[in-house]
Amino acid sequence: MIIDINFIGLIIASIMASAVPLILASCGELITERSGVLNLGVEGMMIIGAISGFALMTVTGSLIIAVFGAMLAGVLISTIFAFLTQTLITNHVATGLALTIFGIGISAMIGKNFVGIPGKEFPVFFEGLKDTIPLLGPILFGHSIVFYFAFALPFVTSYFLKKTKIGLIVRAVGDSPESASNQGINVKLVRYACILYGGAMSGLAGAYLSMIYTPQWIENMTGGRGWIALALVVFSTWNPIKILIGAMIFGGLTIIQFHMQAIGVRIPVQFLTALPYIVTIIVLVVISRDSRKIRLSTPSSLGKSFHKDN
Amino acid sequence: MNTNLKISNVTKIYPGCIANDNVSLEFNSGKIYALLGENGAGKSTLVKILSGVIIPDEGKIYLNENNLKLNSPLDAKKNDIGMVFQHFNLFETLSVFENLIIDSDEQRESLREKIDTIMKKYNFSIDLDIPILNLSAGQKQKVEIIRCLIRNPKVLIMDEPTSVLTEQETSELFLSLKKFSEEGILIIYITHKLKEVMQLCDEVAVMRRGKLVSVSEIKNENIESLANKMVGQNLKTIKKKKAKTSSDQLIKITNLNFTSEDPFETNLMDINFSVNRGECLGIAGISGNGQSELFQVLSGEIISEKNSIEFNNNYIGDLSPQERREYLMAFSPEDRLEQAAIPQMKIFENVALNNFKSSNFFNNGLINENKIKEHSKKIISDFNVNTDNIELKSQFLSGGNLQKLIIGRELITSPDLLICFNPTWGLDVGAINYIHETLIKINEQNKSIILISTDTDELLKLSDKISVIHKGKLSKIMNAEEVTSEKLGILMGGAN
Numbered sequence: 001m002i003i004d005i006n007f008i009g010l011i012i013a014s015i016m017a018s019a020v021p022l023i024l025a026s027c028g029e030l031i032t033e034r035s036g037v038l039n040l041g042v043e044g045m046m047i048i049g050a051i052s053g054f055a056l057m058t059v060t061g062s063l064i065i066a067v068f069g070a071m072l073a074g075v076l077i078s079t080i081f082a083f084l085t086q087t088l089i090t091n092h093v094a095t096g097l098a099l100t101i102f103g104i105g106i107s108a109m110i111g112k113n114f115v116g117i118p119g120k121e122f123p124v125f126f127e128g129l130k131d132t133i134p135l136l137g138p139i140l141f142g143h144s145i146v147f148y149f150a151f152a153l154p155f156v157t158s159y160f161l162k163k164t165k166i167g168l169i170v171r172a173v174g175d176s177p178e179s180a181s182n183q184g185i186n187v188k189l190v191r192y193a194c195i196l197y198g199g200a201m202s203g204l205a206g207a208y209l210s211m212i213y214t215p216q217w218i219e220n221m222t223g224g225r226g227w228i229a230l231a232l233v234v235f236s237t238w239n240p241i242k243i244l245i246g247a248m249i250f251g252g253l254t255i256i257q258f259h260m261q262a263i264g265v266r267i268p269v270q271f272l273t274a275l276p277y278i279v280t281i282i283v284l285v286v287i288s289r290d291s292r293k294i295r296l297s298t299p300s301s302l303g304k305s306f307h308k309d310n
Numbered sequence: 311m312n313t314n315l316k317i318s319n320v321t322k323i324y325p326g327c328i329a330n331d332n333v334s335l336e337f338n339s340g341k342i343y344a345l346l347g348e349n350g351a352g353k354s355t356l357v358k359i360l361s362g363v364i365i366p367d368e369g370k371i372y373l374n375e376n377n378l379k380l381n382s383p384l385d386a387k388k389n390d391i392g393m394v395f396q397h398f399n400l401f402e403t404l405s406v407f408e409n410l411i412i413d414s415d416e417q418r419e420s421l422r423e424k425i426d427t428i429m430k431k432y433n434f435s436i437d438l439d440i441p442i443l444n445l446s447a448g449q450k451q452k453v454e455i456i457r458c459l460i461r462n463p464k465v466l467i468m469d470e471p472t473s474v475l476t477e478q479e480t481s482e483l484f485l486s487l488k489k490f491s492e493e494g495i496l497i498i499y500i501t502h503k504l505k506e507v508m509q510l511c512d513e514v515a516v517m518r519r520g521k522l523v524s525v526s527e528i529k530n531e532n533i534e535s536l537a538n539k540m541v542g543q544n545l546k547t548i549k550k551k552k553a554k555t556s557s558d559q560l561i562k563i564t565n566l567n568f569t570s571e572d573p574f575e576t577n578l579m580d581i582n583f584s585v586n587r588g589e590c591l592g593i594a595g596i597s598g599n600g601q602s603e604l605f606q607v608l609s610g611e612i613i614s615e616k617n618s619i620e621f622n623n624n625y626i627g628d629l630s631p632q633e634r635r636e637y638l639m640a641f642s643p644e645d646r647l648e649q650a651a652i653p654q655m656k657i658f659e660n661v662a663l664n665n666f667k668s669s670n671f672f673n674n675g676l677i678n679e680n681k682i683k684e685h686s687k688k689i690i691s692d693f694n695v696n697t698d699n700i701e702l703k704s705q706f707l708s709g710g711n712l713q714k715l716i717i718g719r720e721l722i723t724s725p726d727l728l729i730c731f732n733p734t735w736g737l738d739v740g741a742i743n744y745i746h747e748t749l750i751k752i753n754e755q756n757k758s759i760i761l762i763s764t765d766t767d768e769l770l771k772l773s774d775k776i777s778v779i780h781k782g783k784l785s786k787i788m789n790a791e792e793v794t795s796e797k798l799g800i801l802m803g804g805a806n
Contacts, residue, residue, distance in 0.1 A: 171403070172409075180401075184387060
């Protein structure tokens with residue numbers, strides 16, 4: 001069997017494409033969690049983003065409105081979460097789970113009218129350059145704007161947290177909301193902003209799925225990616241670069257096990273399907289086991305409600 | 311320029327309690343003011359109002375004749391009022407520099423220069439690039455002070471600053487405060503420690519139950535007069551009678567080691583000591599030098615080698631706290647609400663918690679509520695817990711009452727050995743007195759105590775023998791009469 005080097009490039013590109021929604025949702029959730037808020041509603045926000053993007057695209061015909069509309073939908077649904085957990089001081093875990101259930105339900109309801117409608121082609125960049133460089137060509141060129149954005153995001157997020165004042169404030173709020181409040185930082189405002197940002201990124205991740213990755217609407221099409229994104233955040237110990245690594249491993253194994261199933265490798269299908277989950281978690285646990293670093297990067301107030309008393 | 315700060319008719323009411331009742335006070339720069347009072351007297355509420363954390367129901371604050379609107383901590387900062395809180399307002403996982411830059415508008419480089427200048431001027435030495443959680447309490451406090459100084463404050467408020475400091479650190483702090491005062495910063499010093507007021511301050515305002523009781527100059531006061539004003543009654547001074555030396559050994563620790571997997575815990579190295587019946591062994595040290603690990607090893611929260619702890623001729627190093635209790639050991643941990651009691655549970659439920667086997671609280675797996683309630687009422691009356699409602703959730707008891715309840719719960723089974731860790735931390739004078747009396751009584755009944763404490767005065771008052779723990783190692787064991795607080799301070803700092 002002759003393997004074309006560009007074929008390997010294409011496989012790597014497809015792995016990267018499958019990692020995009022995980023990276024987007026994880027990096028969004030990472031900012032939310034760094035501010036001390038545990039939002040388990042990622043899956044729900046993603047699927048709302050997916051149906052909103054697809055529906056707006058079909059109705060308005062505009063891809064730009066669709067993409068930004070999906071992000072806005074993510075923001076809106078996360079506003080519910082923010083209002084409940086930050087203003088009404090409800091429990092983060094229960095509220096997040098409710099958000100996911102709500103998101104899956106309402107997306108199925110809206111989506112009924114959109115089943116079976118074909119999607120639109122999403123413009124890609126540098127299509128012509130694909131064949132100019134062997135191997136790297138298909139990896140670097142011919143992708144959508146969301147793809148490039150997703151691969152820049154972990155680095156931007158890392159820079160934001162480490163080097164900018166606002167990033168420092170987000171980390172401070174996640175470390176100790178009481179101290180932050182006593183320092184004159186508006187904890188609720190910061191947490192609201194981080195929750196809404198997480199919502200926008202989940203919405204974008206959903207839109208990527210329904211508009212670019214598999215351009216169509218299928219009920220429950222996020223298929224647990226939101227939960228994987230959540231797990232990536234925790235097992236990466238809140239480190240955006242490790243999220244990138246984790247998402248690539250997960251995406252890679254998902255694609256490879258499909259190919260293995262297709263070739264007919266004699267390993268039980270169930271094991272192959274479970275493989276990406278197991279390996280991703282093992283790898284992330286192994287690369288993140290420095291307990292000192294864990295302590296330093298874990299938001300100490302994660303999941304705890306903060307109520308300012310007067 | 312002179313600074314004049316005026317508090318005028320400030321009132322703050324919480325449901326069921328008047329925290330500040332029409333308080334008026336005036337301060338002028340150049341002097342150090344003490345705000346003295348027991349826990350719950352309202353001094354913390356008052357300074358939180360000054361620093362914008364709490365908004366008063368009534369009353370006004372004037373700084374140099376300007377009426378200040380303090381609706382948030384930011385307002386206080388903008389008006390040059392700096393505050394160092396009792397519980398540090400630091401971000402443990404961020405670096406020292408990140409903690410300082412977070413509320414500053416300056417550029418990194420110029421802020422670094424400014425911090426370096428401040429540190430040089432006042433002889434502070436702190437590595438700016440390590441996380442806060444690697445600092446000692448004294449260093450953390452310096453970070454807080456630097457944070458205030460960066461803004462060139464007119465007023466600096468210190469809320470119970472010495473509760474976590476050693477003798478040396480305290481005298482260093484006092485030197486700095488005097489220097490600040492000479493430079494024209496108005497210092498307000500909140501405390502319930504009378505000795506410090508006499509040492510440091512020029513004027514003292516005493517608060518009791520939300521009301522201002524007196525304002526006077528230090529030269530007209532002494533420790534007794536202040537104590538009586540603070541408590542509102544005459545306090546008797548307690549003294550321990552010299553215990554008769556017994557040679558009957560109760561507990562012996564041999565070559566005890568503990569290596570933690572958590573890098574932020576302290577390892578215990580080669581601990582050896584013994585305690586005789588009727589004796590109190592005090593263990594001094596700056597917090598974070600292995601005290602909590604030592605307490606956990608002694609109580610059985612951390613299991614060690616079987617032979618390393620010999621109690622009443624039994625080897626018990628590998629037993630759990632519950633099993634150790636059956637050998638008549640009792641424990642009073644440091645954190646009353648986290649380790650000793652469960653805050654959301656009622657008083658009588660908490661009483662039942664340490665008495666699973668030896669009591670008749672449970673019949674065939676069912677709770678015998680009447681028995682427990684009877685027992686709880688006995689503890690409450692025997693140990694002077696100021697409540698008659700045993701259905702009250704423990705979190706609503708004051709620190710002093712909760713500590714009395716915990717000590718009572720431990721002692722009512724008349725154990726041979728009580729191990730306690732900072733039993734009077736954060737309590738007011740009345741409660742401290744009561745706990746101290748109780749501990750002395752235990753010794754008089756020929757029972758023993760291991761007292762791990764960061765309060766040197768307490769140790770000198772109660773112990774027969776004293777050792778100092780530093781970085782997980784114990785110093786040699788000294789007779790209490792031969793020890794002074796200065797000597798302890800030196801050992802606590804790690805010198806020989």
